[in-house]
Amino acid sequence: MKFFFFHLMPYLHLDPELRSQYDSAWMVLPNSAYDPKKGHELYNRYLDELELSEALGFDGVVLNEHHFTAYGLMPSPNIICATLARRTKRIKIAILGNITPVRDHPLMVAEELAMLDNIMGGRLISGFVRGIGIEYLIWGVNPTYSHERFHESQELIVRAWTERKPFAFEGKHYHIPWVNIWPTPYQHPHPPIWTPTNGSTETVEWAARADHRYKYVQNLSAAAACKKYMDMYRATAERNGWTATPANLGWGCPVYVAETDEAAVREMKPHVESLYNTFFRIPPHRFFPPGYTSLESMKRIVVDKVPIFGMQTIENLMKHGVILCGSPKTVREQLEANAVEWGFDTHLGVFHFGTLPRDLTERSLRLFASEVAPHLRHVNEAAPSSADQAATHAV
């Protein structure tokens, strides 16, 4: 198995009184609640935590992209990646952005990622996402075209990365007569592409195409949904004439490790509950604007994504298998069981969540690195990784 540290970088200094006056920490909470001096400290604390993961033996770190929110301070994950690019030497940096459909010009994304891959000597992993529904309210991009723009922008970026002479891209949403980016990516034919998701049939279909074989990474979901969609990915791959391996699948979830199960639950509880109840909450009509997803998909997501709506408790999150919480032994056993049963080889640990303070974050991270990860290296290990091979099919 491979282990990544997925940081959400929340602005954790929210005044509860002010926060309670708004239905969400996204879009509507005024940015007067943001203090740049505290922001400065947070950015540097979070970057320290990510850099520490290299010394602790993690395989990589994971960044993401969200806008207008205290949930995460990474509107541009590429900038965070750039700050880490020369402060780290070994680990992979996976960007679970960029939200290409909301960009006027996806070629800027192709160029920035190519730059980062060059600077890092091929350590970049590029996730592409449609973004969550609220990004379409934020950017004024029509959500009924979200899928079209997602597919088309990604095709444009991959062609820009791989074609070796100027070409014309004649899409419906992007028509660029002369494409010829400099630099091109360091990795050949291009950086691995991951498809992060909260679980949807459309995403499985896209990632498991024979000419894609993109790593399918399911985040922050109930266990039943993770298993369902990972099974669906394998079945879809078979139908498309290829066989998926654990290297094609990943799972992301909040993790907290302490000396005992009791201590872990007690210490994690207020902070993981703040992740869901303070930072994550978005009313359904802003989470799913019209056309962002089909009515049928929407009904399924509401069932699969237990955590989004309604107030959460750590007990409920544990019951639905959304998080990992416990002693090293408990977390080890649960993670191994999931990896074997669902068939993934990569874990994206959200080691910081909500209001979790620095000392607890670091202690949990160190316990995981020393007492959990080393014992699971052999699980679902395969060589060579077919996720690496996938890139060669993506031309």
Place this chain on the structure above:
Amino acid sequence: MVTAVEHQKAGTAALHVTRVGTGRPLLYLHGIDGTRSSGELVKLLGEHAEVIVPDHPGFGRSESPAWLESIHDLAYFYLQYLDELGVEKVDVVSHSLGAWIALEMAVRSCARFRTLTLISAAGIHLKGVKRGDLFMRAPDVVLRSMVASPDLAEALVKRVAADSDTEHKNRYAIARVGWHPPMYDPQLAKWLHRVACPAQIIWGREDAMLPLEYAHEFKRLIVGARLQVLSDCGHLPHLEQPEQTASTILSFIDQAASK
């Protein structure tokens, strides 16, 4: 009064059309609330005309065609529909989003318009005038803001909740043509002098979706248009004041006919 429901092929969409009454043809183009709230107004108009009420392509009981990508698609669709209707001219009565469609048609060609009635019309933008947002707020909050009477608002919310599939379908279609820029066409206002038929603007004084300033702007932009303002009325005059709305429409149409 004759009521008929038909599935009719027009252009390339199966269109659900309700016909009420007999007499001069009158095309009613519904707004963002669909055809569910206009029954009383249509009945009253049907006592004097043959009222033709399509569910727009993508809305209500009509097909959602793949070609539906902008308000202009709907305008061209209905221009073609009028050509195929087999009558020389119609009175067009239109509301909200439907009025936006009617205006996009009219600036292209008024050849088949006898008169044009615009009720709480969308389609243009007035900088700095606060409008009712359709998608930031919860759907029931939006509905409540559409009418002046709180009792009527509750009844409206209940009626819409009882048919959530239609509401979902309509909201998709509204977003498809009106997400950005929000419910207007930046190119429309400068061509409104091309509205070449008699035009009447009807507006609720308490319209919180499109405030009364819009009515005055339409009056300024459409040559010779007359404006009738309804008191104690919000964005849905056909639901809030059907009798007053019907008599305002009919007297205008009759006056135009006698000229």
